[in-house]
Amino acid sequence: MDEQKRQSMIAYLRRKMTKVGIKVGDLAAAIAEDRARQKSARYRSAFGDTWDGKGEMPQWLKQATSAGQSLAHFAVEKTSTSASRLRPAIDWSRDPFAGTRLATVRPS
Numbered sequence: 001m002d003e004q005k006r007q008s009m010i011a012y013l014r015r016k017m018t019k020v021g022i023k024v025g026d027l028a029a030a031i032a033e034d035r036a037r038q039k040s041a042r043y044r045s046a047f048g049d050t051w052d053g054k055g056e057m058p059q060w061l062k063q064a065t066s067a068g069q070s071l072a073h074f075a076v077e078k079t080s081t082s083a084s085r086l087r088p089a090i091d092w093s094r095d096p097f098a099g100t101r102l103a104t105v106r107p108s
Contacts, residue, residue: 043076045074
């Protein structure tokens with residue numbers, strides 16, 4: 001998106017927010033709340049529905065589990081960064097096969 005379109009979109013959104021009575025602080029708080037909820041999610045659907053595991057199970061998860069899907073299927077991985085730390089770092093910059101057919105052929 002070029003700068004002129006971006007500035008035009010920002011002006012449009014500010015006018016709409018003023019018209020409806022939304023302040024920038026309200027928007028920032030809503031975004032922060034959404035991020036916190038996403039971080040605390042233990043289960044997530046493909047549509048972005050989340051559940052933190054507390055309270056009653058939401059309807060989307062009840063339906064999925066009653067249809068035979070496991071609860072573990074919807075579990076959110078929290079330790080994705082620690083898994084990458086366990087793997088040794090590889091310097092691919094000196095790979096003699098980079099960009100050749102040999103780099104893409106899988107051993108059988």
